[in-house]
Amino acid sequence: MAKTSLDKSKIKILLLEGIHQSAVDNFLNAGYTNIEHLSTSLDEETLIEKIRDVHFIGIRSRTQLNERVFAAAEKLTAVGCFCIGTNQVDLNAALARGIPVFNAPYSNTRSVAELVLAETIMLLRGIPEKSTRAHEGGWLKSAKNSHEARGKTLGIIGYGSIGAQLSVLAESVGLDVIYYDVVTKLAMGNARQVGSLEELLARADVVTLHVPDVPSTRWMITKEQFALMKPGSIFINASRGSTVVIEDLAEAIKAGKLLGAAVDVFPSEPKSNDEEFVSPLRGLANVILTPHIGGSTLEAQENIGVEVSEKLITYSDNGTTITSVNFPEVALPAHPDKHRLLHIHENVPGVMSEINRVLSENDINISGQFLQTNEKVGYVVIDVDKAYGVKALEALKQVDHTLRTRVLYSETNYQD
Numbered sequence: 001m002a003k004t005s006l007d008k009s010k011i012k013i014l015l016l017e018g019i020h021q022s023a024v025d026n027f028l029n030a031g032y033t034n035i036e037h038l039s040t041s042l043d044e045e046t047l048i049e050k051i052r053d054v055h056f057i058g059i060r061s062r063t064q065l066n067e068r069v070f071a072a073a074e075k076l077t078a079v080g081c082f083c084i085g086t087n088q089v090d091l092n093a094a095l096a097r098g099i100p101v102f103n104a105p106y107s108n109t110r111s112v113a114e115l116v117l118a119e120t121i122m123l124l125r126g127i128p129e130k131s132t133r134a135h136e137g138g139w140l141k142s143a144k145n146s147h148e149a150r151g152k153t154l155g156i157i158g159y160g161s162i163g164a165q166l167s168v169l170a171e172s173v174g175l176d177v178i179y180y181d182v183v184t185k186l187a188m189g190n191a192r193q194v195g196s197l198e199e200l201l202a203r204a205d206v207v208t209l210h211v212p213d214v215p216s217t218r219w220m221i222t223k224e225q226f227a228l229m230k231p232g233s234i235f236i237n238a239s240r241g242s243t244v245v246i247e248d249l250a251e252a253i254k255a256g257k258l259l260g261a262a263v264d265v266f267p268s269e270p271k272s273n274d275e276e277f278v279s280p281l282r283g284l285a286n287v288i289l290t291p292h293i294g295g296s297t298l299e300a301q302e303n304i305g306v307e308v309s310e311k312l313i314t315y316s317d318n319g320t321t322i323t324s325v326n327f328p329e330v331a332l333p334a335h336p337d338k339h340r341l342l343h344i345h346e347n348v349p350g351v352m353s354e355i356n357r358v359l360s361e362n363d364i365n366i367s368g369q370f371l372q373t374n375e376k377v378g379y380v381v382i383d384v385d386k387a388y389g390v391k392a393l394e395a396l397k398q399v400d401h402t403l404r405t406r407v408l409y410s411e412t413n414y415q416d
């Protein structure tokens with residue numbers, strides 16, 4: 001169903017999961033006043049009801065945007081994931097409807113790296129167990145199983161933005177760093193890439209996981225991988241809960257194979273702070289359990305709020321899709337004296353020639369054209385003289401395989 005743009009005050013923005021106020025301020029400063037800002041995620045049925053009249057939605061990792069939700073989201077123009085992971089969004093369902101999805105690929109990476117380094121040191125000293133005992137009135141003064149980080153080997157699985165930053169921080173406290181990645185990655189400092197996951201597991205004193213949630217990483221760590229790890233080693237996961245068979249991790253700790261673990265992400269996570277957290281890791285000694293807060297620092301959240309809201313505003317105002325995770329990327333200049341038409345279509349042969357044909361048949365003069373495609377969708381942006389805005393949009397809507405159209409007016413940007 002083809003769509004046109006609205007006045008900014010009519011563009012509804014729904015921000016869920018306590019997205020930082022910096023995002024709200026950014027939208028307001030850009031003239032977007034119709035903002036609903038909630039501190040929680042919504043269950044599927046409530047979300048389906050609410051999303052019907054929403055143009056832009058901002059979420060974090062809890063909100064599931066699946067096919068059913070997208071089917072109800074008739075006005076949805078773009079999605080902002082105010083985080084790194086986008087596995088909670090059905091990216092194909094969004095793409096099929098001409099909806100770009102944006103995220104913040106870097107803003108919280110430092111926060112995660114700092115937390116993992118801190119956990120490495122705490123776990124090497126058995127601090128979680130000693131602290132718990134002291135809270136209970138006990139006194140576990142002992143050097144047994146307590147080690148300096150200096151000279152130990154940290155094994156990083158997934159040497160991307162977080163893995164590589166962690167590598168630098170870890171070397172600064174004297175850890176030796178090895179890493180495994182499916183891609184050959186430039187080593188930071190003296191770190192060394194190893195040829196296989198098995199080699200990393202066999203050599204590391206501390207293993208930490210920093211991979212995305214993709215089919216190849218799903219349940220990549222099971223009892224088989226724990227069996228390959230050094231006796232008395234430590235395991236950390238701050239990536240996604242779907243990468244590790246959590247029951248197998250619990251068994252490895254109970255059996256004394258691992259001396260400790262830190263886990264921030266779980267196969268099933270509470271939807272709100274009021275829901276009970278259930279996990280086989282609860283109550284195990286020397287296990288740090290955190291409620292998916294690797295990236296939850298005020299610094300990171302403020303930066304993410306600014307970064308993702310800017311991407312949504314830029315797309316809304318100007319059509320630019322640079323850094324979208326699912327959409328053809330187009331960087332667009334300003335269009336002060338021209339109306340701008342956005343046409344999103346299924347990427348099948350003949351659509352471009354049809355677009356040019358209908359414009360030419362309607363005597364519409366094109367002053368600028370930008371096209372980018374991916375395997376499923378084509379995104380063409382056409383600047384036309386101001387006299388032609390509405391007429392040109394009507395012509396474009398008639399083109400077969402159109403998913404969505406919008407017009408961005410030259411002076412006010414939006415009109416009904």
Ligand SMILES: NC(=O)c1ccc[n+]([C@@H]2O[C@H](COP(=O)([O-])OP(=O)(O)OC[C@H]3O[C@@H](n4cnc5c(N)ncnc54)[C@H](O)[C@@H]3O)[C@@H](O)[C@H]2O)c1
Pocket residue numbers: 084085105108109112157158159160161162163180181182183210211212213216217220238239240264265292293294295296
């Ligand atoms: N706990 C949190 O709050 C939190 C915060 C931010 C990110 N994350 C998670 O951390 C993940 C990693 O973040 P990032 O910014 O470093 O991502 P990134 O995309 O920069 O790096 C991921 C790395 O994993 C590698 N990789 C992919 N599949 C692999 C496999 N099967 N084996 C080994 N390596 C593989 C990639 O090649 C890449 O180098 C994110 O996808 C997100 O899910 C969690």
Ligand SMILES: O=C(O)CC[C@@H](O)C(=O)O
Pocket residue numbers: 060061062082083084085086108292295
């Ligand atoms: O803020 C969140 O909910 C998720 C943070 C993290 O997992 C990410 O993917 O950036």
